[in-house]
Amino acid sequence: MDEQICPARSVLSRIGERWTMSVCGHIDRGVTRFGDLSASLPGISAKVLSETLTRLERDGLIDRQVLDGRPPGVSYELTALGRGLLETVRPVVRWAAENSPRMEEARRSYDAGDSLRATSRRASLRQA
Numbered sequence: 717m718d719e720q721i722c723p724a725r726s727v728l729s730r731i732g733e734r735w736t737m738s739v740c741g742h743i744d745r746g747v748t749r750f751g752d753l754s755a756s757l758p759g760i761s762a763k764v765l766s767e768t769l770t771r772l773e774r775d776g777l778i779d780r781q782v783l784d785g786r787p788p789g790v791s792y793e794l795t796a797l798g799r800g801l802l803e804t805v806r807p808v809v810r811w812a813a814e815n816s817p818r819m820e821e822a823r824r825s826y827d828a829g830d831s832l833r834a835t836s837r838r839a840s841l842r843q844a
Contacts, residue, residue, distance in 0.1 A: 735760055735768045747793045
């Protein structure tokens with residue numbers, strides 16, 4: 717229902733998943749095999765990588781090719797849709813890199829002020 721009302725939700729949900737953009741970024745470097753992806757993305761399990769690749773293929777962001785050979789292999793390549801997604805997301809990544817220090821500082825400032833507000837609230841409750 718929500719996807720019919722706001723189609724952007726499903727797209728934002730997909731690109732917001734932990735490994736989606738990392739996997740797409742690695743595949744963007746050229747046709748990539750599963751083992752190469754797994755080795756270049758420390759911290760991702762084979763199961764999660766496989767699930768992520770399946771979702772990306774289902775969404776039309778990557779193509780999966782079965783390779784002849786013994787044993788048979790599989791390679792992945794970005795589709796035009798996947799390349800378009802990366803082109804769209806790259807400015808956001810640049811913005812994040814440029815502004816994350818400012819956001820961290822804002823968080824520290826807020827957290828420091830928030831603890832002072834909480835102390836003030838407790839004191840005023842005691843007086844009441």
